[in-house]
Amino acid sequence: MIPAAFDYARPQTVDEAVLALADGGDEAKVLAGGQSLIPILRLRLAFPELLVDVGRIPELRGVREDAAAGSLVIGAMTTHHDVIHDPLVRRHAGLLAAAAETVADPAVRHRGTLGGSLSHADPAGDLPAVLLALDGELVAAGPQGRRTIPAAEFFTDYLQTALRPDELLVEVRVPKTENWGFHYEKFNLSAQAWAVVGVAALVRRDDGHLAESRIGLTNMGTTPLRASATEEALAGADADPAAVARAAEAAAEGTRPASDLSASREYREHLARVLTRRAVLAAAGME
Structure with missing residues (x-):
C-alpha cells in the first residue's frame, strides 16, 4: 500500500x-x-x-567511552551492524552485541538502528530487554534541554515510551560489564521472526557462587521485564545447574504474556522458565 x-x-x-x-x-x-x-x-x-x-545527523552515530562514568555511550542512530562489530561494545557490553546479532536478517541489521528499535518499544523486540538487563540509560533531547531516563522507566506500555512528542532519543548509555558472563537466548518460529520469548542474562560469579544476576525478558508483557524472582533466588547461590534450574522456575512470576497466533500465555510462561535456565547456565559458563 x-x-x-x-x-x-x-x-x-x-x-x-x-x-x-x-x-x-x-x-x-x-x-x-x-x-x-x-x-x-x-x-x-x-x-x-x-x-x-534524522539520518543525516552525524553526532547521532558512533560509540565512545565515558571513563568517568564507567559506561559506553552509543549514538541512537548507530546501526545494529555497527553495534555488533564495534570493539568497545564487544569488549565492554558483549550482551548487547550478542543480542543484536540475532535481530532479523543482515539487511535489517545494516539499516535498523539501536535508538529506533528502543524508541519503537515493541516488547517482542530483542534489544529493549537487553537494555533493561544492562541497567542502561537513555538520553533524550527536547526544547528544555537533555534528560536521562533509566531503562526501567523508559518503556511505559505497548509501543509506548517516556519520550515526549517533542523529544528525540540521542544516545544510549550502558555500564561496562566485561567481568560478567552473558548470553541471549530466544525462541522464534523462523529465522527472521520476532521472538516468541527471549531471555537476556548477565551473571557475575565470585568464589564458586553466583554473586549477582540480571535477567531481562522479551515478549512476556506489554513492556520488557526483569525476572526479579529468579534474580533474587540466584543471589549467592552455588554455581550448580540444579540451583539454576530451581531459580528459573520463578522466571515467569509477575509477567503478563499475551496469547496470540504464535503461542498461548501458558506456553510463553513455559518458554520463559526453560530459556532462563539455558541463558543463565550459558552466562555462568556451566554449559
Whole structure:
C-alpha cells in the first residue's frame, strides 16, 4: 500500500530536529532506520503529518567511552551492524552485541538502528530487554534541554515510551560489564521472526557462587521485564545447574504474556522458565 500524505524534514543537527518535532507537535514522527516505521506507514496504521528524518545527523552515530562514568555511550542512530562489530561494545557490553546479532536478517541489521528499535518499544523486540538487563540509560533531547531516563522507566506500555512528542532519543548509555558472563537466548518460529520469548542474562560469579544476576525478558508483557524472582533466588547461590534450574522456575512470576497466533500465555510462561535456565547456565559458563 501507499502511505498517506505527509510533510518531510531532514535536519542536519539535533537542535534542528528538536525544533522540527516541536513544530510538528503530536502529529510528527521520527524516521531513523525505517525498519519499523515504514511498514506501519505502508499499512496505514499511522498517519503522521510530518516525518523528521534524522539520518543525516552525524553526532547521532558512533560509540565512545565515558571513563568517568564507567559506561559506553552509543549514538541512537548507530546501526545494529555497527553495534555488533564495534570493539568497545564487544569488549565492554558483549550482551548487547550478542543480542543484536540475532535481530532479523543482515539487511535489517545494516539499516535498523539501536535508538529506533528502543524508541519503537515493541516488547517482542530483542534489544529493549537487553537494555533493561544492562541497567542502561537513555538520553533524550527536547526544547528544555537533555534528560536521562533509566531503562526501567523508559518503556511505559505497548509501543509506548517516556519520550515526549517533542523529544528525540540521542544516545544510549550502558555500564561496562566485561567481568560478567552473558548470553541471549530466544525462541522464534523462523529465522527472521520476532521472538516468541527471549531471555537476556548477565551473571557475575565470585568464589564458586553466583554473586549477582540480571535477567531481562522479551515478549512476556506489554513492556520488557526483569525476572526479579529468579534474580533474587540466584543471589549467592552455588554455581550448580540444579540451583539454576530451581531459580528459573520463578522466571515467569509477575509477567503478563499475551496469547496470540504464535503461542498461548501458558506456553510463553513455559518458554520463559526453560530459556532462563539455558541463558543463565550459558552466562555462568556451566554449559
